[in-house]
Amino acid sequence: MTKPAEIRAHVLANLDHYLAELEKQLTGQGGTVVYLRSADEAADYIELLAREREVRVTGGAEGIRRQIEQLEPRLEDYLKGEPCVAVESVAIEGSGIGLAGAAFLIADAGAICLAGERTGAARPRVQVVLAGIEKVLPRMRDMAVFLPLVGGSDVRFLTGPRRAGELDGPEELYLILLDGGRSELLANQEKRDLLRCVRCGDCLPGQAGGRAVTCPVAIDIESLPLLLREEAPAEVSGWKFRLWGFVMGRPRLYEFAGQMLRAFWREQWGLPAPAAKTFRQLWREGKK
């Protein structure tokens, strides 16, 4: 395994420990850490916060939810390459509340790493950062191997709200840790490794462009499509594939099924018509 893969695997195996350390450290530095289940919950939370701070929110909770999904898309959606606008930092109405998505969280420093192009552009009074619970790393020195993977010309490490004596910077800093199905991924032996992803984007469509891609955290990219499939309802596909397996294990039955396919084929299926004769028929004829 590569070094980044080793570190990510270690974090995931001890995720509760590192989240607790991060929380303790960041809280000690004046930040507020919140755990929420979904983008919906986060949107509600932020809307309430905005109302308390008397900041007007243009799109309402629905608008916030959309922004959240762009800033911190579900890991599965991200890896499927579903389009998400690259926004690093957006302000909700003026510079009242700013929303950003974290690239990494660093436990020992209680730090939030934002990485992008114009990360620090908005200067809100209340800074809210969204992060999936998997984004934590043990120590600041891990950034030596992880920061180069994500890059960005404007990288920020937020280690709390403004301190005594400071003349600017956010007065409040909220870190919203989103579960969003991640704890279930973690419980799934086969899929846990997906959470190692650091969203470098190398394997995404458009980026890959036909060249071979190696994932920096050793995720088996070839298996991604399988791992990312929504679970098929077990019973339905179960009997279908049992029947299919039965047929495919028996060449004569398979040949017969092929003939049936020809007899009953319908244009509506959206597939071209089966060839008049199968390969094996043509082969037999050719050999005679």
Added chain:
Amino acid sequence: MTKRVSLFVTCVVDQLLPRAGLAMAEVLTQVGCEVEFRPAQTCCGRPAYEAGCREQAKLVGEHFLASFADAEFIVTPSTSCASMLRKRLPELSGAAARETAARVWEFSRFLVEIAKVDDVGARFEHSVVVQDAEGLNCGHRLLSHVKGLEQLPLNDWTGSGNLWGRSEPVTPALVNRIVASGASHVIGMETERLLLLRGALQRGGHAIETVHLAEVLASR
């Protein structure tokens, strides 16, 4: 020394694209291989594997292993089926599968890496767009030696049919781009995608033909 090749045409080619299978046999014979077809073969098990039904995939995979136990080279026209057999089947069926699986070759790679031919002496006088295959595939190399072939650019069209979400789906926009390119033929490296495209082109009433790499290499 003559290489003994056993065709694994895949269920898709058997049922839907038999011409690609015949063309493959022709090219392999042409380059001096002894070609056989074992009628016991059916499918590689990939549909079940990709749907998450490992048990059934294993069952069908084992039927494949039994059918090809003593074959010297197993050559198939599908990159995805080749990778299913080489990589996934050993995961399902263990070490026993590995040995047979290692003898599975995707058609274009077999030509270039085992038969060691780049130029099969083909002539195909058409303007074409070529589907890129993800994963190891030597199709482009073989096509570069085909005489009379004019390859038209088709911007950022990549991907095969095997990976959801990572390859460009067969959308109306893709069909439009193909039509706009002015090509008379689409050459596919990957049987399934070729099939999807053929369906989409036929439904749209376009007269563009879809052919498998093997058919191009077999034409004179």
Added chain:
Amino acid sequence: MSRDALFESLRLALGRKKFQKPSTPPEPLLLNRNWTLEQRLERFREAFAAQGGMLHEVSSAEQAQALVAELLAGGEAVASGAPLLAELGILALAGVQSGFTDAELLRNACRTARIGISSCHCLLAESGTVVLRFTPEEPRSIALGLPLSLIIVSRRKLLTNLDELLGLNPRSFESASETAMVNGSESSEIHLILV
């Protein structure tokens, strides 16, 4: 979702007990290049310029003052409370406002000034990065909030790379509320004076 419920489900998924310590995490390898100052300078010049930054190198306080005056061109600037700026006599230049202790006054000054003068925490040669650490002396709005950021720093602050910074004192990050690592900027011009 309550925090405890989440932690409970994580521990369940991982088979861990409450307060169970993890094994030692794998160590990232820090790349130690041992470049001489000259090598670092050379690399930094290249990398910084490639990102559209303007680098000026001076060897005395007088030269620094002359350069700043030239950039000011009679306009207004706000300066941070970095000790180096006072030492070099920058704060005494005409048109330079400094010594802010009130947030409101600072905001107003930033509204009219074109140039923000500050120092920085360090520079990273390999990537051409400017590392800024925001403190009461170094406010964000002066360092990166104006159309032209003028950063004045000693050559001694030129490190090789991120690895060196992290190796020196990785825990220095908590000492301030924010650290920025900037590689060029789309929204403003960055001038750097190396003393």
